[in-house]
Amino acid sequence: MQKVLIIAYYWPPAGGPGVQRWLKFVKYFRDFGIEPIVYIPENPMYPMTDDSFVQDVPKDLTVIKKPIFEPYAYANILSKNKTKTISSGIINTKKQSLPEKALLWIRGNFFIPDARKFWVKPSVSFLSSYLTEHSIDTIITSGPPHSLHLIGLQLQEKIGVKWLADFRDPWTSIGYHSKLKLTKESQRKHKKLESEVLKKATTITVTSFTTRNEFLKITDRPIEVITNGFDDENVNEVKLSSKFTLSHIGSLLSGRNPEVLWRVLNELRAEQEGFKDDLEIVLAGKVSREVIQTIKENGLEKFLKLEGYISHEKALSLQRESQVVLLIEIDSEETKGIIPGKLFEYLVSERPILAVGPKDWDAAVIINETNTGVAFNYTEKENLKYQIIKWYQDYKKGTLCVNSNQIDQYSRKSLTCKMASLIQSM
Known part of the structure; x- marks a missing residue:
């Protein structure tokens, strides 16, 4: 050894x-x-x-x-909540308080x-x-x-x-x-x-x-x-959600806010018959107030379920019981090389992945290669809308699933x- x-x-x-x-x-x-x-x-x-x-x-x-x-x-003496938020990587970019500005400047320099x-x-x-x-x-x-x-x-x-x-x-x-x-x-x-x-x-x-x-x-x-x-996890058998559940597991930072997705869902609840009765948006993990505010502005508040931070075991169960799992990344040149760790657990969840991220995103390559979902950039509103409609129709027929391949290389x-x-x- x-x-x-x-x-x-x-x-x-x-x-x-x-x-x-x-x-x-x-x-x-x-x-x-x-x-x-x-x-x-x-x-x-x-x-x-x-x-x-x-x-x-x-x-x-x-x-x-x-x-x-x-x-x-x-730093906790100055602001315990802001310190914990910054140390976990969530940086509010729009309305920063004086303590936030001070902590960021001190942290950076x-x-x-x-x-x-x-x-x-x-x-x-x-x-x-x-x-x-x-x-x-x-x-x-x-x-x-x-x-x-x-x-x-x-x-x-x-x-x-x-x-x-x-x-x-x-x-x-x-x-x-x-x-x-x-x-x-x-x-x-x-x-x-x-x-x-x-x-x-x-x-x-x-x-x-x-x-x-x-x-x-x-x-x-x-x-x-x-x-x-992904690891070989012992996950108890779970029942697929009866709702058309779109779930995201992990932090949604201020910049990691898929406004195009919220707009599409807002339109579909008015346009697609039955959609507003079936839709459920589940966010598990730290979620910035800007993301929540955008969801409210798009009239989706009553469909939103905030789980907060959940254990890894519960996260695995949530992935498997959701109709669709969400993979979201900030829309910038700097983030196209970020492949969230949850992607690999999504690969074995046997649920379709709906990804929204930057153009030429590395994660999109893996999703396409493994046939585990579809990835969109932030400008592809109509294509995104079409895909959600297709998956919703499959959900209504009870046939929404994925046929993945080549995922063993990521064990x-x-x-x-x-x-x-x-x-x-x-």
């Missing part, structure tokens, strides 16, 4: 998609000759938790925990690359000795938070380890980066750190094709696309095999 140290911030009981990627790799690594050791913060501030993920942690796994200084704990930067120095000090004493010569850093990549950078410079830098999301090109009110000097610092990491990591992995192409302009290091995926076990082979070849 090859020993590998994985440096991560998100780990059970953290909730949300960020924790699942390396939790699932760790779950299956031993099947492919990798002995994982996990290094995580002892006192992290997670914006959400989900105890159901704990059951996937191997019982005899070595997990090392060291304290982290969390500035968000002090005082904490580079992010608020977990204070964990870098003590981690490098501790891990330099630990890696040498335990004969571990390979490390993995998972970001965001991208400050963890600086731990890898300094360990490589200090003791010469092989280092895989894994990017679950881009760094300076991620959608919210431009909203952090960065000064020009702060922007230069981010770019410099990003370049150093990309040019010095032994190997780089990313979760999308667009991110790979962006990084290839910065570095000549090898870059492999290893997407997120967590297949992806772990690919990741293990990459590590062993470093």
Whole structure:
């Protein structure tokens, strides 16, 4: 077994998609000759938790925990709700209060690359000795938070380890980066750190094709696309909803607001016979007030069901009982490389995926390749309307389903095999 140290911030009981990627790799690594050791913060501030993920942690796994200084704990004094919202990635862009503006400016310009930067120095000090004493010569850093990549950078410079830098999301090109009110000097610092990491990591992995192409302009290091995926979950049998239910699981940020979809649904409730009696819109997860307001403005409030944050187990059930599952992304050039982790769970839900996102979206490629739904950009109103009518008619006949193909390549076990082979070849 090859020993590998994985440096991560998100780990059970953290909730949300960020924790699942390396939790699932760790779950299956031993099947492919990798002995994982996990290094995580002892006192992290997670914006959400989900105890159901704990059951996937191997019982005899070595997990090392060291304290982290969390500035968000002090920011809570200023505004607890705003701090939690910003730390989870929801940034209100239209009506920002003074506390929101202050928190964003401080977050963007005082904490580079992010608020977990204070964990870098003590981690490098501790891990330099630990890696040498335990004969571990390979490390993995998972970001965001991208400050963890600086731990890898300094360990490589200090003791010469092989280092895989894994990017679950881009760094300076991620959608919210431009909203952090960065000064020009702060922007230069981010770019410099990003370049150093990309040019010095032994190997780089990313979760999308667009991110790979962006990084290839910065570095000549090898870059492999290893997407997120789905696991073989034990989900209790669920009954398909009697309503024409369109469900979205996960955060709907201020910018991730599919106004074209709400307009189409508003029109259909007036035009399509029976539609207003059957429609139900279910949103599970954090939803910005701007999204809710747009839904109300389109006369859809009485069809809306807000679930709030739900456990991963409940999310899997909701996907399978919904008539249609929604995949929504911000309409911008910066987001076409974002492939939401929930897409892969949608693939095995056996429900059609209705995706609305940017033009040339990487997620649309996977949906088309697997025949699991249809993807639209924000200008395709009439095509979107036609598709919903078609699915509604199938729903009324009891024949709404999908005939997927080629989804096995996105199973967590297949992806772990690919990741293990990459590590062993470093």
